[in-house]
Amino acid sequence: METKRVEQVTIISLRKLSLGAAESPPKEAKTFTVEDAVETIGFGRFHIALFLIMGSTGIVEAMEIMLIAIVSPVIRCEWYLENWQVALVTTMVFFGYMVASILFGLLADRYGRWKILLISFLWGTYFSLLTSFSPSYAWFVFLRMMVGCGVSGHAQGIVIKTEFLPTKYRGYMLPLSQVFWLIGSLLIIGLGSVVIPTIGWRWLIRIASIPGIILILAFKFIPESARFNVSTGNTQAALATLQHIAKVNRSVMPEGRLVEPILEKRGRFADLLDAKYLRTTLQIWVIWLGISFAYYGIILASAELLERDLACGSRPASGTSGTSEGSPSSCRCRVFTPSDYQIMIFSTIGEIALNPLNILGINFLGRRLSLSITLGGTALFLLLLNICTSRAGLIGFLFMLRALAAANFSTIYIYTAEVYPTAIRSLGMGTSGSLCRIGAMVAPFISQVLLDTSLLGALCLFASVCVVCAISAFTLPIETKGRALQQMK
Template sequence: HATHCPKPFYSSMKTQLVSAIHLQEVELDDIEGGNDPADDKKDPTYTVEEAVETIGFGRFHVLLFVIMGSANIVEAMEIMLLAVVSPEIRCEWRLEDWQVALVSTMVFLGFMLCGALSGYVADRYGRWKVVVAGFFWSAYFSFLTSYAPSYGWFIFLRSLVGCGVAGVSQGFVLKTEFIPARHRAYLLPLATIFWMLGSMLIIVLGMTVVPTYGWRWMIRLSVTPSVVLLFLFWFIPESARYNVSAGNTRAAMETLEWIARMNHATMPPGRLVESAQTERGSWRILLSPAFRRTSLLLWYTWFVASFSYYGSVLSSSELLEKNLLCITDADAEHRVKHRHEEGSVCYCIPFAFSDYQTLLISCLGEVALVPLNICLLNVVGRKLSLALLQFLSAIFFLLVNICTTMLGFTVLLFLLRALVSMNFNVVYIYTAEVYPTVARSLGMGFCTSFSRIGGMIAPFIAQVLMSRSVMYAMCPFAVASIVCALGNFLLPIETKGRALLVRLCPR
């Protein structure tokens, strides 16, 4: 009966009816798409941290632990190679002590220059890309090192290897960001096993390959694990925490769902909601009021961790090579000195089989006290663990000066390597836990760069000063460790049991 209604009134009713129908269709579409405002209030949400904790530990983490742990094997082989190859290149190119020390220094220089850069790139463009690129780079230039025609080429190529190893070290961040908080204090210290295996593998190669085929073939064979790992890394996804910080929530969801399927676990109810962070990979975060004191203390702690660790490794190699040990029952083999009485240098004193055995036993020290390391992390926390381990390391550096039997020296070296290795392990864990996702890789990169300054100085103490006086060489390591132990009491944040931060300020 529209003809009986006034035209304006008819038009108004028609317009209202069409609008109502259209509004109803929009509301239905919103409900089907899950975008109803009322449902948003009811629909639960979760963060990456909550998803990681809900999924828990499972098959994916075993795969992650094995593959990323194998990365530690490669890193350890490249670093420990310096201790094994030093006597050989000293013989081949008739090097002085400072020239042998410069080899290690150049490797750590490359590591230092590329450490902060790799951290910046990892925070801006992803952890996975940096780790894989680091593996390829270090394997390629390590292989080229075996063809070095001169000492100059050798140290140049080894410094490029150090750049690649800096990228490989970002694998620790990638691994940490996938592990639930309650499992980190157990799994991360166990990664020391892989570092020990890498150290032992390069020593076994030195023991079996060097006497027959020479040091060049030892380096070529040491590249093999890197090539294998380049293929295995395709089974490890990009960090979900990085993806959400970069605004790629869909990729983070796919990664978390894949992990949940592998672990036969369920995802949290709801949807992933986490804001993207525009300021990623900025050094200003590290020196912001929230992290300034932490960063400064950590930089020195990493310096001492590397200084003491490589000091213990290179000094043990030097003591054995030059027979500078104060042995109470020295046999004829250990009475040979590096310098003759008339002052001329005896260049070629290669490792004996027993020296390789001593190095192997000392490597076992890196895992012997892992149960103690786990206990300390879970009971007293990260800060006190650092202080205690550094204080004990200082004591054992001084004990090396005591005249003892070869067995006694082996025991001391075993315990010293255990303590400095545990210290390095704890500082890795603390650093990965204390910084937020937007600056975690950069924070690790800066710390590893400062650590390599310690690695650059250590050879000149452990390999040059050692020839003058064992006591003078051991004291700098002991003093640095004591000062660091005192400084770690001032760290403002304890990370035991704490969730990994996403935002710039700790809660």
């Protein structure tokens, strides 16, 4: 009897053990990705600092690019330049931008966004200061081309902002960065109106270099992208960055261990043309090229319309004031007057006029539809410039054109940064920026040469390109509204 009792107890004990094991399987360790961490931490004080510092790269870029439009009338007089020589200055700036943009994008995907951004600012600021000592036209062109190389790396500021912002804030914060471009544009125009008539264009370039120097010192407050670090296997650095952001934002990190796949192949051109992204890439390149062609064409055409008084087909009489009898007749030596600077400031303010509507558009209509609408509007107002109107009407058209052109750029920047995965995001931005500079290189010859011969032909060409871009934007295969940033292809 005792033996039977022992056996029964043993059987019952084994059953209890087996049931307990079935009810409580071993728990797996929790994990999270950078995307999870970014969304959990949310928006806070770190992102405000990020917005102010990385956004300020737009101030420096705007000042360096717009400086050419301000200085062109002065160097035309100083060195007795022909129309094509004035146009060549802008073209060579964008040639440098085009060449270096691909290289910086490639290096940023391999070695880090932050490092490339810092190098590009050091490069651009150094050569900008050297430009102010140019002894001749040839040196001026060469040194401004080198400045263009440096400015091309500023796009990494957009990439860093995009990779740190939570999904629902990208559609609002990135378009607001247009404010910094506006500040830079207004600042260089305002400085030009004061500095050029008093101490000359060389001092204008030196003063314009100061914001870049200040910003270099501020970069130390922004870390390397956590998405880039995990893609290279540097998980500890990415985790430290995310923990720092959570601490600054007074937020919390997700529970568990940070896990991301290591991307051994990063920054490859072949991935941009992979079957998944081939159509998107090609259409994005067309849009970037066209938007840049129209944007810089509008800026330069505005200056030419004011400088030469081309409204209603009128032309300044030959032998305009400021040219000697021995100077070439094609050289129009007329510097901007205070009223011209005022008009430029007013039209530049237009760049922010449609920003609230553009923000609503990209967040509710989507990136593709919003971009196609603003591109269509740009084409319409370019055609309206052909109408003979008063100076006030001309200013109104230029105001709307600057607003629409700025909205185009804002939206395509956001879309390009969102559509590509981390492994090729900087390269995608770099190649797009490079292609867009081809449009910027051609624009001066349309705005400063063809426009003088045929106002109708020049404006219709700009409008036609905008229509093609609007169709391309509408038919983009991927919509990125509300879409998480992709880590892998």
